[in-house]
Amino acid sequence: MKFFSGTGSRLVPPHAVPSGALDQLMATHQVTSAFVAENVGNFRAAPTPQTAPVVGVTRRGLGLPGRRSQPMELTGACWVGSNVVPVALDDDGVKLVADHLLTARSPRASFFGPQREVLGLWESVKHRWSDPFAVREDQPFLVASEQSLSQPHPEVRLARRSDFAKVLPASAAMFTEEVGYAPDTSKESSYVLRVAHLVTKARTYVVMRENKVVFKADIGAAAGQICQIQGVWVAPEYRGQGLAASFMTSVVEDVRHRWPTVSLYVNSYNLPALKTYHRAGFRQVSSFATVLF
Structure with a gap:
């Protein structure tokens, strides 16, 4: 497995991803990371707490596992369960996570999430991956931020x-x-x-x-x-x-x-x-x- 990119970014395995750093990353991107945040919370709240299947990405100088003098900061992360769901991966992060996916060789039901990261991951792995059932390249992500033009319906x-x-x-x-x-x-x-x-x-x-x-x-x-x-x-x-x-x-x-x-x-x-x-x-x-x- 490739742990460092050529520019000094590092893949952090699930057991070494700091909870605080992951929480901070998800809070920064909270609107688009609800799936990952909820599932991480479920793992932590289990009767026997388990390590969530999330890999992190950090850069040289932002802290490394085991060095308590400098808390690790994450520049990105990715849920790697049956679904693959990226959170704020930059180009280096996409490359590192793609290599991790190819090394793990585990079947996945889907990749979904922010467009640039998902399509970047898919472009990086598709030459060694099974053919997809469908690729939905453009899915507008919407937030209810305006007054509705319709009246609420009493039967709902x-x-x-x-x-x-x-x-x-x-x-x-x-x-x-x-x-x-x-x-x-x-x-x-x-x-x-x-x-x-x-x-x-x-x-x-x-x-x-x-x-x-x-x-x-x-x-x-x-x-x-x-x-x-x-x-x-x-x-x-x-x-x-x-x-x-x-x-x-x-x-x-x-x-x-x-x-x-x-x-x-x-x-x-x-x-x-x-x-x-x-x-x-x-x-x-x-x-x-x-x-x-």
Whole structure:
């Protein structure tokens, strides 16, 4: 494994990444690092605390593992679990993390996150990687920062545990439309457990009509004051009626009581969704990219 770049940047393995330095890095980039921040928090809060699968990047002169006289500072980091999610990697950091990924040779479900870092990682590893299922190069990253042009809809509410059997097929339909293949919905699959977790933790919003889910949205990631909405879906028969912006306005208004900053990202070619989010008060602040396997 390559630990130093030619310019003096160094890869820091997970066991040596200082918690304080990682927290500071994520706080500096908190709006776009909610996924990593939440998952790092989950590892730390486990009954038996575990080391989160995060590699760091530092530069010569910013401290090295084991040298207590000079606390290490991180210039970047990357979550390297089943998903690969970079945080503030510069060009040297991208090269070091790419080398780490190629050396580890572990299968990954996706790369996603800030556009420049994700596409840089993919460009660096694709010659020795399996072919992707899809590459989404341009995904506007939006934050709800303006007044909504739509009124909140009174039917939007949090899903209850008793709704799970109805939420699951709606979630699966959304996944299939977005990703291009159906998720594993067999009992105890990771997908089913994830849907159940979001419902149980009051992180799924729905509109129910005739005992069916006709709208859903999940709080897919949340840390500190920041959350990220994912899994937005409207039943086909209710599309094109101007309802989605009203539904999303209700979600944002309620979510802000728990997480004041509400974000999401969307494919650039999904013009109806972009129009909906604009009406609901979202504005672009950055760009994401995703590579799916």
